[in-house]
Amino acid sequence: MASEKPDRDTVLDVTDFLYREALALDERRYRDWLDHLADDARYVVPLRVTREGQADWEVSPTSRIFDDDKRTLTLRVERLETDFAWAEQPPSRTRHYVTNIVADPGERADELLVSSNCLIYRSRGDSIEPNFYSIARKDTIRRVDGGLLLARRYAVIDQSVINGHNLSILL
């Protein structure tokens, strides 16, 4: 495991990568978004539970809201490409605000462990009440020829009881 802090150029590359990945989602370019993922990517959103401060865990070690890989994320995208993905007809308007990016060396020499905060604003139809999702991400970002790829996303929503009648967007 490399122990040196990533250099400034690397941090800038990672920041640019996360911004572009978020832009693909917000512009609903789902196939472009899939291209940001490594073929062996894992996409995990664990369940948060309200527990006492002394509890051994408050983010469930086993329960998942999303437990996806590139195959199942592609399935979700294929679904969105049909005319009857009713949850997204008409589509949600989302804006991913990605901040507090901290890049550290990852487990592999070609990987970085990247923490970021992500606030998602989601507007549906004519509703004036948006959904907000405040999310702590721990991403693994891999260096490949010609750029970066998301190898793992582990995104924890801060709420234990989620608002929004469905979760038909990607985090």
Added chain:
Amino acid sequence: MATRPIGSGAEAELERIREGVPHGRFPAHVFNDQEIFDVEQERVFAKAWCFLAHESEIPNRGDYVTRYIANNNLIVARAESGEIHASLNMCRHRGNMMCKSEMGNASHFRCSYHGWVYKNSGELVGVPYMKEGYEGRLDKRDWGLIKVRTETYAGLVFGTLDPNAPPLDEYLGGFQFYLDLYLKQGSSGSEVHGPPDHWVTETDWKIAAENFSGDGYHTPVAHQFGFNLGYFASSGSTHSQGWAASIPGRGHGIGLGHTPGFPPFAGFPEELADEMRRSLSPEQVEVFSQTRTAVGTVFPNLSFLMQPFSIVPGEAGVRFVTMRLYHPIGPGRTEMYSWCLVPKDASEEYKREAYRAYTLAFAQAGTFEQDDLENWARVTRSAGSNMARDVEFPYVMGMDSVPDPDFPGPGHVVKPYVNDSNFRNLWSRWSDYMTGRE
């Protein structure tokens, strides 16, 4: 619990609704109506057996979860004796909440206001300054947490606020036959995979309860993508096949969807299917071996769904079970709890696969789930509009269906699967409660 009287006009309206149900008519406005919600809280949720938890959520002594009956927050705990107790989550001294978390483990609960201490079974055991302050005027035996009556069936813990409610077995009234498909997967039974998904929906609980009591009709349209892309083992041309089974007078109902040529118990690992063939009754095996989808509701707040989902188009896929609890928090607003149930003794590999199929299809971000909630939010919104006050919905499908004489399961069982029979039974039961005939 004392019930507040309502006006005679409202009583007459509820009688009218009740009379319409056997004729296949039910009003739209009940799905989003403050007055209906208020009456339901007292007449349905404070009287019926409400689902609270699965025993596998609290396997060890001291384990607890907090859940609701109506707007009452309850602690459901496994006491040191191993018994399950449900108590109102309110200190008897000044009413503070005892447990502020959703789950945990504690032999005792200590109030964070003045420090009264209770055993997890609800008995008051500690009062600060007992001698100096109360001078012998407080008998601890009189001031335990308020108890809620509980009973269990095959791991399900139910509670009722009505001391006169019939025993749970009688309340379920034979629906256990069908519940076993979800609860007795393998000889050691089923367990929750983990804590539940928990989210707030702009949906009335009744829309979800009805849908889960056997709405095979919506599937080819609402979940068209699954058919179209081949991820769901059914087709539009045969999807009406199967049975609608309900327990008359009890409100419980289940839809049993059948796909011609779908191999018996397909989607379960072979050893688990063999175990079910042995551990279930021959009648249950006969019913379940013809079942692709089993979607049922225990009146009022508990539902289940078992179906396969495949990530390889055209294949049978993996069967999973989701269990739902509806907690109404306002007219047209419901807190959803959703668990994945897995067979306790199944391989870790199957549990993992079943759980992934659940998250992909029916957890809160599940591809099927998303579409349901979108539709239900619109139904709820429409039901709250002024013009909807005079609108009734037709519940006349299968009105002339005669019971299937060859079907080995209990209750009123009709073909095809696409049927309003279960819903008429559900709304009859609801109307019974709403008019004080429970």
